[in-house]
Amino acid sequence: MDSTVLKNAVKLVFVTSCITLLAACVTAPQLPVALNNQVLENQQNRVGVMMSKLPELDVSLPGAACLLCVAVAEAANSSLSRHVDSLNAQEFSVVQSDLVKRLEAKGVNVVPIYQVFDATNFRRYSSDLPNTAKQDFSALKDEYNISHLLIVDVQFLGMWRGYANYIPTSDPVAYLKASSYLVNLDNNSYEWFLPLELKKSAEGDWDEPPNFPGLTNAYYQVLAEGREEIVAEF
């Protein structure tokens, strides 16, 4: 056999193996799990309520797929980025106390946990069972004397604008990405899982530097709607 053909065949097998390996590593996103109300009704249960550290506000520009595209997109949205740096997310952080109040009103034994949730502080957990948490939270069971843990985990806060290489495919929108879940600490399974992805457009035009009032308003809208959607589940 010609050595060039052989080399090409080896390359092809290598590339195919890499792609297969990488594809296998992609985990399916956790689907929503409806709230198991029995957890809240059982007076023996104690529910800890915890929240992740809010991420630094950012402007996400997905679709700007090359280095030059990223540079062009960053430059085109630089004044918006500067403005986003001046915003804060304090209004969202009260979701923890909202949840505590709501659960207490329902007669649930609630333990507010003011330690900031950081997924990297917990061991990874894998199970063949569906709807199980990816981290092992069992250590908190004894530490706080709780049976269940309610977590609000915010992954992204800020603005989002889709791109196709150099060209924006949409106007910027306010963006919140979070997930909230209730974990049974006996078996690390989800008793409730709510993925949340909210995008909100500015009313009227968006391009109003330096204060971007339309987009700023949309930002506060996603904070309020996010809070409402999470708390409304209880």
Place this chain on the structure above:
Amino acid sequence: MLRNSSTRLVGTVPRARHFVVIGFLVLGVTGCANSSRTVLHQEAAGIRFSQDRPLTIQVDTDRTVDFIGQVDKDKLSGGVGTGVLYPGNTAAIFLASVAVHAMAAGATKSAKEQQLQTEANSVLDDYGAYISGIEEGEIAGQVIEKLAKNEAYSISAYNAGSDQITWVARVQPTYIMTQDQRQIMLQATIRLSKSEDVDQIAYQNVIEVLSPSIQTTDPRQYWLQKDELRNSAESLLYLSLKWFITDIMTGQTDTVTEQETFQYTLGGENIYERGSILAQDCDYTAARNLRGWIKVFPVFSVVECGGVTSDSDSPCEGKCEAP
């Protein structure tokens, strides 16, 4: 050698010029395509209506009221575009292809916006004949008459031929009907200037007034029977002009109150808005949003408690508690 360099330069300069022109074109198309057209609140110092300089109000008397359907702008947020391969034979061709891509993307967005508005306007299909009978000038005339009764200075319709020195408020009202047909919202753009120099804007703002949500199984019948649509349009215009006058005369602009996120109902959905509360009474809350616009919305979301009109025979009479 020198001659060779010059020859090379002769060809390079026009090419560089093309490059720069196309570069600016790309930046223009991608960066500045969305320059803002939204009216922001502006107010010059020292505006006061008085007997010496009363208020005149100008609307477009030749046209019927402008009604549109409520658009959900979030449908425009789109997604991430697919990767595009640009021809890269030369930098000029590359930049030109990026510019063409930008123009195509802009045209697609405009077309989608128009399509959404056209679809939203279909909510008014059953009202077309009725709306075409409501004249802007007629509604404004009645509102001006009502306003004039309560003020210490005269308020009248603008008369271009008059020699009287006045303030001239040019009002452009647009009414928006929600998709559930239970509410209408007036968006009034108001520009104020002196009669001797109408092009010099002393004040401009947008005042939005929202009607309460009607509770009925047949909204069309509610709006058309007993002229409710027309009456509501008139009431909303009255409230918007009342707030415009209040804004000027009380210097609400200077009132800095803490910003908060307030909530109201529009088209059956909770709407959140950031701003400062200006006033609250039994029927309405007024707030200034981040653009400086004044938003007036009902305290109670349903018409049975808190109506567009606040007459003495209001169903809320005696029941409403100030928040």
